Amino acid sequence: MQEKGTISIHTENIFPIIKKFLYSDHEIFLRELVSNAVDATQKVKRLASLGEYTGDLGETRVEVSVNKKKKTITISDAGIGMTAEEIKKYINQIAFSGATEFVEKFKDAGDAKEIIGKFGLGFYSAFMVAGKVEIDSLSYQEGAAPAKWICDGSTEFEITEGKRKTRGTTITLHVNDDSEEFLEDFRIQQILDKYAKFLPIEVKFGEKDEQVEDGTDKEGKPKYKTVKKDNIINNTDPIWTKSPADLTDEDYLNFYKELYPFSEDPLFWIHLNVDYPFELTGILYFPKLKNDFEMQKNKIQLYSRQVFITDEVKDVVPEFLMLLHGIIDSPDIPLNVSRSYLQSDGNVKKINSYITKKVADKLGELFKKERESYESKWDDIGLFVKYGMISEEKFYDKAKDFALVKNVDGKCFTIEEYEKHIEANQTDKDKNKIWLYASNPAKQDSFISAAKDKGYDVLVLDSPIDSHFVNHMEQQLKTTQVKRVDADNLNKLIDKDEKPELVLNDEQKESLKGVFEKAIDSKTYTVNVDGLSPNDAPVTVTMPEFMRRMKEMQATGGGGGFNMFGAMPDNYEVTVNGNHPLADKILKADAEEAQGGLAKQAFDLALLSQGLLEGKDLTDFIKRSTEILGK
Numbered sequence: 001m002q003e004k005g006t007i008s009i010h011t012e013n014i015f016p017i018i019k020k021f022l023y024s025d026h027e028i029f030l031r032e033l034v035s036n037a038v039d040a041t042q043k044v045k046r047l048a049s050l051g052e053y054t055g056d057l058g059e060t061r062v063e064v065s066v067n068k069k070k071k072t073i074t075i076s077d078a079g080i081g082m083t084a085e086e087i088k089k090y091i092n093q094i095a096f097s098g099a100t101e102f103v104e105k106f107k108d109a110g111d112a113k114e115i116i117g118k119f120g121l122g123f124y125s126a127f128m129v130a131g132k133v134e135i136d137s138l139s140y141q142e143g144a145a146p147a148k149w150i151c152d153g154s155t156e157f158e159i160t161e162g163k164r165k166t167r168g169t170t171i172t173l174h175v176n177d178d179s180e181e182f183l184e185d186f187r188i189q190q191i192l193d194k195y196a197k198f199l200p201i202e203v204k205f206g207e208k209d210e211q212v213e214d215g216t217d218k219e220g221k222p223k224y225k226t227v228k229k230d231n232i233i234n235n236t237d238p239i240w241t242k243s244p245a246d247l248t249d250e251d252y253l254n255f256y257k258e259l260y261p262f263s264e265d266p267l268f269w270i271h272l273n274v275d276y277p278f279e280l281t282g283i284l285y286f287p288k289l290k291n292d293f294e295m296q297k298n299k300i301q302l303y304s305r306q307v308f309i310t311d312e313v314k315d316v317v318p319e320f321l322m323l324l325h326g327i328i329d330s331p332d333i334p335l336n337v338s339r340s341y342l343q344s345d346g347n348v349k350k351i352n353s354y355i356t357k358k359v360a361d362k363l364g365e366l367f368k369k370e371r372e373s374y375e376s377k378w379d380d381i382g383l384f385v386k387y388g389m390i391s392e393e394k395f396y397d398k399a400k401d402f403a404l405v406k407n408v409d410g411k412c413f414t415i416e417e418y419e420k421h422i423e424a425n426q427t428d429k430d431k432n433k434i435w436l437y438a439s440n441p442a443k444q445d446s447f448i449s450a451a452k453d454k455g456y457d458v459l460v461l462d463s464p465i466d467s468h469f470v471n472h473m474e475q476q477l478k479t480t481q482v483k484r485v486d487a488d489n490l491n492k493l494i495d496k497d498e499k500p501e502l503v504l505n506d507e508q509k510e511s512l513k514g515v516f517e518k519a520i521d522s523k524t525y526t527v528n529v530d531g532l533s534p535n536d537a538p539v540t541v542t543m544p545e546f547m548r549r550m551k552e553m554q555a556t557g558g559g560g561g562f563n564m565f566g567a568m569p570d571n572y573e574v575t576v577n578g579n580h581p582l583a584d585k586i587l588k589a590d591a592e593e594a595q596g597g598l599a600k601q602a603f604d605l606a607l608l609s610q611g612l613l614e615g616k617d618l619t620d621f622i623k624r625s626t627e628i629l630g631k
């Protein structure tokens with residue numbers, strides 16, 4: 001049997017075009033050919049298990065090999081094989097017509113990665129690296145004749161009776177001069193490691209050295225020798241394909257190590273497993289995060305039936321869970337289409353909300369069943385939860401019951417618990433519940449202890465997401481306001497309308513104000529004289545909550561377009577406590593110089609407690625204070 005023919009495609013010269021499109025993604029040819037080999041092997045195994053193939057299955061490995069001298073790469077399988085007719089049908093018609101369609105549709109497309117495969121370009125991608133491709137195949141069907149197909153990449157092909165004696169298919173690529181990088185073992189190993197690591201059929205690529213024990217030496221210590229072993233690329237049975245009931249914690253931890261060899265153990269994980277209305281399996285791990293989350297993105301790998309596709313899972317995984325690690329395997333995600341299409345794809349939307357729901361359920365369950373351990377992990381998971389609450393309404397609805405806030409003494413509360421906890425003492429005259437928080441307890445210590453003296457509770461909200469989070473909580477809770485403990489005087493932060501009367505008359509008040517304005521001498525600070533408790537600080541310097549929060553939100557992205565706040569100079573309010581004995585002392589001081597000195601010293605102390613005193617001002621302050629001690 002010998003037949004020559006013309007492949008029925010309409011576009012002449014399709015190779016240069018395909019090459020141009022696919023240039024950056026040439027390595028994909030190996031993924032495609034190895035996946036085809038794996039598919040063919042799985043098919044014959046299935047036929048055998050159904051009793052439709054009764055021959056001996058034998059060794060079913062897929063083997064990849066490189067012959068540098070001959071400049072060939074071969075991919076060999078013991079799958080179902082193809083008869084000459086099938087080659088004509090599947091390769092000439094399907095694979096090639098797919099290629100034609102590809103070229104016609106995507107003449108002007110940009111990113112080949114997004115489209116390859118969609119049109120059965122799988123086999124065809126061989127021509128990205130090879131000038132000539134051969135297929136040697138023997139079908140599993142009884143009495144089938146071996147078939148050999150050769151194509152030099154033009155539209156001409158040649159098919160003859162082949163010589164293959166064993167069931168399966170070997171694809172031989174005669175590698176182009178400009179693709180010789182693929183004749184290097186390390187390059188092939190690298191590509192296989194990337195795409196084939198978890199394929200369900202063993203893939204062998206050459207041999208590797210392994211150290212094995214070889215008796216003992218004179219001192220009785222074990223001796224080792226190097227032996228050659230088959231180099232098997234993949235773990236054919238990754239745990240995400242198994243049932244959670246058959247797995248132990250150790251299995252999950254070991255698999256995590258396999259994926260990310262140098263990472264700390266994860267906090268916990270979720271095993272995903274659905275088959276309707278879409279098929280999806282996978283394991284998502286919650287890593288230890290702290291605040292260095294930028295480095296951690298793109299750690300989720302997307303697979304389609306155990307073939308690695310990409311680690312860009314945007315759209316499939318909700319944005320707030322992009323920091324998770326692990327694997328998602330779904331044949332139902334359209335992998336090869338454009339981004340905008342992916343966003344509007346029904347399955348992708350469903351998968352996205354399924355993942356959100358699973359994560360919320362898992363967190364809710366941990367919170368209910370193991371509250372103590374959940375609390376101990378809060379510093380790591382808080383970021384996900386807060387991010388999720390801000391960005392996904394559905395997640396918020398569930399998470400509001402297990403989101404925690406932690407106070408400066410390390411005690412955790414749910415939102416509801418906290419509202420109850422502070423209700424009695426921290427409700428202002430307008431019936432708003434006021435949460436007080438510190439963003440840096442060490443720096444804001446004087447404010448925290450002043451709040452504690454009044455019996456107030458102070459939370460710690462110190463992650464970059466917290467200003468967005470508190471904004472969101474205020475909107476959701478409506479009658480709750482969240483204020484940083486140093487944002488104003490406590491009497492104003494929680495205004496209960498029980499402020500003491502100012503003991504100064506108007507003239508004294510103006511005079512005191514003038515003394516401070518002169519001593520401070522800066523437009524950054526606005527001075528007010530107010531009547532606080534004589535036990536309160538004589539002077540406080542604060543930045544209004546609203547302005548500070550806007551600045552913070554802008555610094556971490558977002559903030560509702562209030563760009564002007566970034567450009568605005570810092571602005572602080574200076575509150576002079578007219579009821580403090582110092583006010584009286586200043587007013588009674590005989591010389592203007594003495595008045596100014598006292599005011600300046602009190603103001604600097606206020607700056608110091610805010611961590612705002614630095615540079616020359618700090619040096620001058622220390623000098624002045626030392627002089628006072630010497631007096």
Ligand SMILES: Nc1ncnc2c1ncn2[C@@H]1O[C@H](COP(=O)(O)OP(=O)(O)OP(=O)(O)O)[C@@H](O)[C@H]1O
Nearest residue numbers: 036037040081090091095117120121122123124169
């Ligand atoms: N190693 C093989 N053994 C048996 N049949 C094969 C082999 N390789 C390819 N085929 C046949 O050729 C067809 C075309 O292959 P090709 O890779 O172009 O597309 P596909 O695998 O169907 O789809 P895609 O790769 O785009 O997902 C396959 O569907 C299969 O029937």
